Amino acid sequence: MALHFRLPLRRPPAPARSRPRGLRANALRAALALALLAAGVAVWLWATPSGARLRYLAADTLITTQHRHWAKYVIGEAALRERLAEYERRFDAMARESLRPVVPERPAGGSGTGADKAAEPLYRIEDVSGEGWSGKLLIVPDPLSIRIGVPSAIGRGEKVSRMMQRLGAVAGVNGGGFSDPNWSGNGFKPTGIVMSGGEVFYNDADPEDEIDVVGFTDRGALIVGQYTLSELQRMGVREAVSFRPRLIVNGKGLVESDEDGWGLAPRTAVAQTEDGTVLFAVIDGRQTHSVGATLYDVQQLFLDRGAVVAANLDGGASTVLVTRDAEAGYRIVNQPATTEGERYLPTAFLVFPQPQLVRIANVWEGLDMERFDPSKW
Incomplete structure (x- = not known):
């Protein structure tokens, strides 16, 4: 008789109890x-x-x-x-070095800088970039085509594009500083001085106090630094706002390195080459395509283009470049660091085909700005 043996069935191995312990480890x-x-x-x-x-x-x-x-x-x-x-x-130390304007002499009160400049377009734009930043360079051959624009209505600033449409400008960038409580100001109360067409529109300092100035004389020379009102008038300054610091004086860069460059941010700055050509740098920032530039970056950009004098302007969310195009009309050329596209501002540098014919009214005339609240809209 054959004997049959049935082997016991093997149970599947139990899950390893050490797995949770392994995960924890x-x-x-x-x-x-x-x-x-x-x-x-x-x-x-x-x-x-x-x-x-x-x-x-x-x-x-x-x-x-x-x-x-x-x-x-x-x-x-x-x-x-x-x-x-x-x-x-x-910044105070950078403002003390004596500035020697090297721009060629031009007739005071003229509307252009001669036949060589008149034959050129009013402006052109170039793309510029560096390590971690990109932006635009607005090149204006004739410095006498530039005027300071201001808002038309009391109580708030005005977008650069709106100023341009109202006054007939073909290009414009943001200008000087303004009182901006908690970064939510209405853009109407400037800081320092505002001059347009040779008239003082605004000045919050005593007549003999030194003010940070970025402006143009009646001969087209860019003036940057600290000056009193009487000094500005003696130099024939016609268009001016206040901001700081100086970047280049007499062809020498004043910002020594990136470490002194005041961080990474959207930047607007202005410079002038020896033949009088004006350069506005408009650098995007706080965005994926452009983190922002230091003051040293902007200074070096200008030096590479032959600038002999330069100064910083209001930047950050104010940084904007607007042009008038025959087909597209008025458009923002850069990418401002604000969801609104443009801020309401008190001043802008505007380029005109016939600047001597432009009439810009003083919106602050007769106002007691000491009683004005720049935080309320």
């Missing part, structure tokens, strides 16, 4: 690695020269935004106060 190792990485980054940021440079670049970038107070979390509150004071001292 992996998570622990990952957390430890991240902690070590964070500790290493912290040591690098706070204990090495290269780390310190990055922290101060981040702090300088925050200083140019509406979140300036966040910079204290990067470098400390005491260091932030010292940083701001240091920039004020540095």
